[in-house]
Amino acid sequence: MAFKSRISGLDFKPKQKRQRPARLQRWHWIALGISSFTALALLLATKDEAGAIPNHNALQQLPEQIPEEAAATRILDLPIPKLQRTTIDASSPASPHILAAPIADHPSEATPNLLPTAFDTSTTADETITKQPNTLGGGTQAKWEVVHVKQGDSLTTLLKRQGLSSKDIFDVTHADDDSARTLAQLFPGDKIWLRVSGNGTLLALRRRLDETKTLTIARGSSADIGFQTTLTEHQLERRIAHATAVIHDSLYQAAVKAGLDDKLIMKLTGIFGWDIDFAHDVRSGDSFTLVYRQYYRNGEKIRNGEIVAAEFANQGKRYRAIRYTAPSGRSGYYTPEGKSMRKAFLRTPVDFRRISSRFNKSRCHPILHVCRPHEGTDFAAATGTPIQAAGDGLVAFAGRRGGYGNAVILQHAHRYSTLYGHMQRIRKGIRAGVQVTQGQIIGYVGQSGLATGPHLHYEFRVNGVPRDALKVTLPDAKPIDSRYLADFKAKALSRLAQLTVITRTQLASNEENDQTIR
Ligand SMILES: [Zn+2]
Structure with missing residues (x-):
């Protein structure tokens, strides 16, 4: 227990190598080599974690990669930590503090x-x-x-x-x-x-x-x-961890084997879901690497945090994403060049069961029995299913609108607008003039207006002209603000190096034992 806590208490500083006892010299060069390699990775890894965050973070996630002897050497290197045990003295009179x-x-x-x-x-x-x-x-x-x-x-x-x-x-x-x-x-x-x-x-x-x-x-x-x-x-301590795996059976199995929980898997697919169709495109041999935060309290892991960098190799094509929080406070995932990983619009603004009617320029209406175009896409879903704003924008209309029933129209930057019809109800607070962000819930699926069953009627317009929402080329979300691009690139560099090191270590290890490791 104490032994383990000393490992996790390591503050990895190069100067400590000088204190290596002579009897351990045969391990000296092995350990030095591995340590230097690890140190490089870690220095890169934790650069933007500075400040309140201790920079020994990543090391605590690495011991499995370090041969036992080398790890032991490094433990002997270190002065035994002073046990400054702070206890709450339950029996001493103390004022609240x-x-x-x-x-x-x-x-x-x-x-x-x-x-x-x-x-x-x-x-x-x-x-x-x-x-x-x-x-x-x-x-x-x-x-x-x-x-x-x-x-x-x-x-x-x-x-x-x-x-x-x-x-x-x-x-x-x-x-x-x-x-x-x-x-x-x-x-x-x-x-x-x-x-x-x-x-x-x-x-x-x-x-x-x-x-x-x-x-x-x-x-x-x-x-x-x-x-x-x-x-x-208790201050929560933020550490950096990583996981990497090659997919053999399914992404989920590989991810679980690599130690990821469901939330992290969701986050990972969320980042790359704009480019990769995880239901259909994943192949055996695809691989991923991610670097993510973990939160600890008194040395005990509390939970996983955000993914800070990730790579997904899909059918030979490599996608990389870096998390960046702009000084404005807004966070997002960007390509190494600073382009957003997102599109400006969700392809489908609701979690639907099936597409009940497609965009069709010459459709005969099932209720009106007249032939006229269906200028949107119908997503059948259970009544009450939340509907998301497809993109950032301004509410242009929210209320009853003829055959659309309860409807919301959003005006997006430049030439785009979206319409959401047949809502059971519009979400409280969604009214004309209100700003919404992509993914924000604006209402719930229903069958108000002219509808034969609960569904979302969704229209996507470019310059006022209806387009097929399922096929239209979606514009990328805004890239990094040019004011922050230099800052982003500086930070991204260390993250990219980190991804490379982890992925290479993984590949080397795979060649040896053909197993996924953490
Ligand atoms: Zn429709």
């Missing part, structure tokens, strides 16, 4: 164990706290226990069910106004951690408020102090 976990500032030090290491998933005790002298526990070591909030629970009913005394319940729920308010809002499935002494006295209560904050209400050391509130803040 904030403890900032020093993780982000001191990445090379051991992770302070502020909370039970398996806080989210188990009922194990917090070692650092159970070792505190227990003044009220009759000599027994009280453990933290998790209690699950049930439907209709208040904190009082929950604590009663645990067999706590009315006085303890009153005292802990009235420790101070802020925490009382916080604890008044309980939801089924929430967890409350309790520490109760051997004789049934409540010593402390704890609740995770969000990803970064934990509230602890603990009894003071002497009886007259009562309960004291502590708010502990």
Whole structure:
């Protein structure tokens, strides 16, 4: 455990190579070579992660690529981290205060164990706290226990069910106004951690408020102090991870094997979905590489974050995408040249079951029994299915419009406009003059107006002329603003180098063992 935390606590600096013990010299050159290679990749990798983000991030995702001996050498290289253990002293009187976990500032030090290491998933005790002298526990070591909030629970009913005394319940729920308010809002499935002494006295209560904050209400050391509130803040640490795989059976299987969760897979297909039809175009031998963020709290992974760079090789053609957040705050994925990975319009603005009627210049209308063109595409979908704005634009019309029923017309930049008809209802807030962004929900599928069943009637017009939405050439979304292009290219360079290194490592590894690795 300590061994592992030291690995993950590595702050990878070239100067540490000088401290390599002589007896390890036969590994020196191997390790040096691998380290330099890794260092190059990492330096490139973490360049724009600077600031609050420790630059040792990627290393923690790499050990599987490093031969065991070389990794061991590097561990011996390092001074043993000082264990600056910060504990919440449950038995000392403390006024409410904030403890900032020093993780982000001191990445090379051991992770302070502020909370039970398996806080989210188990009922194990917090070692650092159970070792505190227990003044009220009759000599027994009280453990933290998790209690699950049930439907209709208040904190009082929950604590009663645990067999706590009315006085303890009153005292802990009235420790101070802020925490009382916080604890008044309980939801089924929430967890409350309790520490109760051997004789049934409540010593402390704890609740995770969000990803970064934990509230602890603990009894003071002497009886007259009562309960004291502590708010502990854990900075989330952002790390960089990567995955790469060659597809043999399906994209999904390869992605899962490479360690991706469903959300990441969705993100990956979302980035390249404009160029690659993932339902039909993926072939055995296609491959992908992605570099993505992970969020950690106290050394424990909380969740995956955004993809920052990705590559997809599809039928011999390579697509690369780099995430960029402009100083304006808007993020997007761009080609290495700074062109948007997106098109200016969604091809289909609704998740449909089938296309019930295509664009047709000489169609006979099923209700009116007259022959006249069908100037849009009908997407059959269940009533209530959300309809998205096909592109960024301005609402030109929203309301009833003859045979279209409830309809929305969007005016987009330059010459484009889109119409959405037969809506069950228009989304609240969508009215003429309102700005919408691509993908924003503007209404819901229905059959208002002249319609034989629930569907979206979608029209795509160029200079006012209806065009077949399924076939029209869609313009690219806006490229990187020219003001930010230099900044983007500088950042993209390191990401591209990173993708290249990871992909090459993967290929080399594949040749050796023909297996996908992370
Ligand atoms: Zn129609």
